Amino acid sequence: MSGPMEQFEIKRLIPLDINGYDVSFTNSSLCMLISALSVVVVFALCLRKKTLIPGVAQSIPESVYEFIHNLVLNNVGKEGLKYFSFIFTLSLFIATGNLLGLFPYSFTFTSHLAAVGALSVFALLFNICVGIKKKKLGYLRTFMPKGIPWPLAPLIIPIETISLLSKPFSLTVRLVANMTVGHVMLKIIAGFIVSLKIAGVVPLLFDSAIIAFEIFIAVLQAYIYTILSCIYLGDALHYH
Amino acid sequence: MQKIPEDIQALEKKIAAIKKKTSGEPETENKHTQFSHLAMGLRLGVELASGTIVGAAIGYMLDEMFDFQFVLLLIFTIFGGCAGMLNAYRYAKSVNDIGEK
Numbered sequence: 001m002s003g004p005m006e007q008f009e010i011k012r013l014i015p016l017d018i019n020g021y022d023v024s025f026t027n028s029s030l031c032m033l034i035s036a037l038s039v040v041v042v043f044a045l046c047l048r049k050k051t052l053i054p055g056v057a058q059s060i061p062e063s064v065y066e067f068i069h070n071l072v073l074n075n076v077g078k079e080g081l082k083y084f085s086f087i088f089t090l091s092l093f094i095a096t097g098n099l100l101g102l103f104p105y106s107f108t109f110t111s112h113l114a115a116v117g118a119l120s121v122f123a124l125l126f127n128i129c130v131g132i133k134k135k136k137l138g139y140l141r142t143f144m145p146k147g148i149p150w151p152l153a154p155l156i157i158p159i160e161t162i163s164l165l166s167k168p169f170s171l172t173v174r175l176v177a178n179m180t181v182g183h184v185m186l187k188i189i190a191g192f193i194v195s196l197k198i199a200g201v202v203p204l205l206f207d208s209a210i211i212a213f214e215i216f217i218a219v220l221q222a223y224i225y226t227i228l229s230c231i232y233l234g235d236a237l238h239y240h
Numbered sequence: 241m242q243k244i245p246e247d248i249q250a251l252e253k254k255i256a257a258i259k260k261k262t263s264g265e266p267e268t269e270n271k272h273t274q275f276s277h278l279a280m281g282l283r284l285g286v287e288l289a290s291g292t293i294v295g296a297a298i299g300y301m302l303d304e305m306f307d308f309q310f311v312l313l314l315i316f317t318i319f320g321g322c323a324g325m326l327n328a329y330r331y332a333k334s335v336n337d338i339g340e341k
Contacts, residue, residue: 052248158316162295162323170290170327174283224279 004187008111008180028109035096035109064092068226075230079237086126087233090119091226098179098218102211110221111179113172120168123229131236139236171228178221182214280335287331288324295320 014025046057054062068088072080080087094110101108109115131139143160144153189210192203244252299316303309 155319158319159322159326162291162298162316162320163326165298166287166290166294166320166323166327169294170283170286173290174286 004184004191007183007187008108010112027107028112028115031097031100031107031109032093032115035093035100038100039092039096071227072230075227076234076237080230080233083126083130083233087226087229090123090229091222094119094175094225095219095222098222099215101179101183102214102218108179108183111176111183113176116175117168117172120172123171123232124164124168127233127236130233134237142236167232171225175221175225178217182210182217186210186214284328284331287327288321291322291324291327292317292320295323 011027012024013027013030016023016025043061046061049055049058051058065088068091069081069084072084072087076083094116097108097110100106101110128139131142135141142164143157145156145160148156186207189203189207193200193207196203296313296317298320299313302312302316306312
């Protein structure tokens with residue numbers, strides 16, 4: 001039987017090498033592609049018939065849209081609505097990635113530091129660009145808040161810089177840890193189902209309960225990721 | 241412009257009246273459940289640790305670049321610890337502010 005960590009192994013599906021860099025199309029890339037495409041397909045199917053009073057199918061994407069719209073409005077303010085499409089895309093991509101990983105034989109790309117880390121670093125760069133665009137040189141105040149005496153600058157500037165850089169790290173670690181732990185737990189308990197024979201019903205029931213809990217965690221973690229991205233964007237726009 | 245039918249206008253008025261009614265209601269006090277306290281604690285821990293790790297990583301990279309052996313690693317780990325504490329403090333403060341409102 002395969003080990004609990006084997007499910008996170010990256011396998012090359014289409015090996016590619018450009019100038020010595022490995023840019024192969026892997027199972028992780030495939031799942032990212034499926035996750036992005038499934039969002040587009042589901043939204044396109046649900047919004048096929050557009051009516052003033054939405055039906056069941058139309059109300060699903062509408063309520064998701066409204067939910068994230070309110071999230072941006074409450075955490076960033078009206079100014080943040082300009083960047084709504086970015087937050088909306090990010091949260092849907094992560095939510096579908098988390099949920100997709102729960103299917104048998106699928107791959108959870110959100111359990112990899114490289115994938116989520118790249119998204120978080122991209123979000124951080126986006127926030128910095130937004131902050132610089134809005135406040136120009138005043139953005140540098142983020143590293144030296146008002147009211148702090150200048151002799152303390154050599155201490156405060158590195159601390160504030162690390163504080164800014166650690167934000168995507170904490171964002172990534174939280175999501176990756178939650179996803180990895182959940183899947184490892186599922187796999188370990190599933191291992192007992194066969195080996196315990198008839199008594200395997202107990203871990204089977206336990207696993208079923210964990211699956212339900214994992215669906216909740218998948219959505220919750222995507223929500224937390226979104227809300228924190230909103231807060232960081234709000235910080236870049238309003239802080240000091 | 242398309243004219244909105246009368247029954248939909250009436251429905252809109254009804255929705256607006258209900259929204260007005262519910263927006264004035266105070267939020268339920270039981271918002272912070274035990275689970276959210278656990279999440280808060282976990283987040284504080286992650287904030288503390290991530291600051292230190294990022295600080296140490298920056299120190300290590302600078303040491304490798306300028307060949308300072310371990311001096312910058314030491315300094316930046318301390319800075320990272322401070323940054324982690326600062327992040328945790330800011331988060332705790334924001335939770336406190338929401339609680340007081």
